[in-house]
Amino acid sequence: MEKALKEKMEAIVGLVNNVMVDPDIDVEYCIPEVATTSETCDVSGDPYITVTYVVSEYTRPTRKIRLTDTYLKNTPEEIANLVTFSIEQFKTEIDSVEMG
Secondary structure, eight states: OOOOHHHHHHHHHHHHHOOOOOTTEEEEEEEEETOOOTTOTTTSOOOOOOEEEEOSOOOEEEEEOOOOOGGGOOOHHHHHHHHHHHHHHHHHHHHHHHHH
């Protein structure tokens, strides 16, 4: 991974960690050479962030947010905002299904 991209990824991880302080949301990273907190990290494709919404002990829906080349054309701040928005949207979708 080239140095500029690695620095951008590190900034994204830091920004997302600072913003996402929701106790019901688990965020795992699969970004080789930067952050691989996911136990099942698939390094063959695009780097990604896995979001798990802990609704209950038995209900844990997940969403994978891929950091594609299109995403990576933006600044780290813009990418972190897109990721955060995607997480909030995911949580809202699950809440609407869970609450009826």
